[in-house]
Amino acid sequence: MKWTQYFIPTQKEAPADAVVPSHQLMIRAGLIRQVVAGAYSYLPLGYRSLRKIEAIVREEMDAAGALELNMPAMHPIELWEQTGRVEAMGDVLVRLGGGSGDDWRSRVVLGPTHEEVITEHARAFVNSYKQLPLTFYQIQTKFRGEARPKSGVLRTREFLMKDAYSFHLAKEEAGGLDETYERMYGAYSTIFGRCGLPYVPVEAESGPIGGDASHEFMVPTDAGEDYLVRAEDGEYRANLERAEVAPLDDKGDGTDQAMAEVHTPGLGTIDEVSNFLKCEPCRMIKTIIYESEGEPIVALVRGDHAVNESKFARAAGVPFVEPASPELITKLTKADVGFAGPVALDARVIADQAVTVMHDAVTGANKTDHHLTGVNPGRDFEIKSSADIRMAVEGDRAPNGSPLVFEKCIEVGHVFKLGTKYSSAMEATCLDQNGRPQPFIMGCYGIGLNRIMAAAIESFHDDRGICWPMAIAPFQAVICALDMREETVVKVAGEVHDQLVAAGVDVLLDDRDARPGFKFKDAELVGFPIRITVGKRGLAEGIAEIQNRRTGDVQKVAPDAVADIVAKMVEDAIREERT
């Protein structure tokens, strides 16, 4: 392919709107163009890269035994009503709307994910355990009404996703969910590895479904909006929602103060009380009242800690918790919201472990406009139940005692054991060995293809431009033909190009009539992993140059030798980049 016949609108300057490196570079390198907030066109060069990512995903999913199909973006809203997700998704579910109430548009939504549709298909066609296990996947455009798209293609309203769904009647047994989950986990590792990403699989929060049934694949980068937490010794890692912390030591720093009531008029938040009483938030006990199925459950955490509702619900043994209504809080504490405390509180209370080692603490007094000081857990209120129910923070240690470190990251993939959530709701059943209908046990597995591309750029760029991993670079190599008016340069560059193509290298010949510096800058901006320089000066010595974009290493070789060497470099790079 010749540059003059291709289409690469590079720009010297990035738009002021673009903030993160991948966004700036994707625009500057002519990979994408924004159409509206949260939706981008992929220009030919960008689409080439996306297609390479797609090919890798497809190969590995096929190899893992998943069957490719294609489902529509348009779904009847009835399917979403069956699983109760019209409410659950809220504004994220993109409705076509328009027209009158009985217009077909008001009954159609654009799919943000496809559990409902695929479960309908399984319900329709899969009748016997003998057909199982089954895994379907597709690579398809998703629509989500994100409140705030951001960071270029990292968070958009329309994006390309590989979503897979597996169907089983068994869990641990052969052919069960666990087996497929493991296989998908392996396929994901291979996919992100082949794409050259420094990915980290982490335990993720699985929400109301419970269990250790979810992993996310993260790529560390400042542009990300998630956090991954890992132990310094590398023995433990999880996402922020999931991260467990080791119990804190009892510093024994109490003086066994007497409990006293203080007047704190109108001061209902930790910050307000902390300022008023000149008391560090870490010396306060935060009393947060939740409810589950109408019953109040109270969480106690240190003032500078936050309740992790998933951990809390798990500790409480309930599917999920929600913040209690102000009415319930008032009824329980006999005080306005903001003055709850554990002393003499008649409710089920779970204290975070960190609270159990506090001394002389400040808490709400269960009396409007009053707090208590000198509160000592165990002495002033009984701790019937304690657990790790808070979010990890800097300074915490992993369960094995190793310090936790926090890293910003992008989620590029997620594997999830769904269980029977959707099959039960949609009455999608299958006959087991005993001829009894059982709801499918399902797994789902997603990858954001656009995010792979952006994450690769976030991970691999410098001040000059992108440094693509070989496997997903739009072109593996570029030939900079210096001085297109020189016949020998044109001739040799053309020959090198043809030999590279014959050797199976994906190469672009920069045949523009431009000055050398101009071509080099563009080559570095676009980030071709290998640059071959064919110029009058080199040819006079009988050589062409081969340069590695990442290392900058240069080899000078005879033009005839370029194709073999570069083909080998491409092969080696694809193997070595694999993480």
Next chain:
RNA sequence: CGGGGCGUGGCGCAGUCCGGUAGCGCACCUGCUUUGGGAGCAGGAAGUCGCAGGUUCGAAUCCUGUCGCCCCGACCA
């Protein structure tokens, strides 16, 4: 949805406070020169200043409304 910022050729910006009929750099077109790190000179094309009202002899500029985009936060199967 709350807070903030910004809309002027493809991109980056000035001009807005103080109203007088739109300018600079990059990119683009033509010609000549130049060719190993984003060339030089000359000529040229391209913007109803986001949109709609209003004030005024006159609006990019003032007023009102509206739309869009970006950032922070809330939210995120």
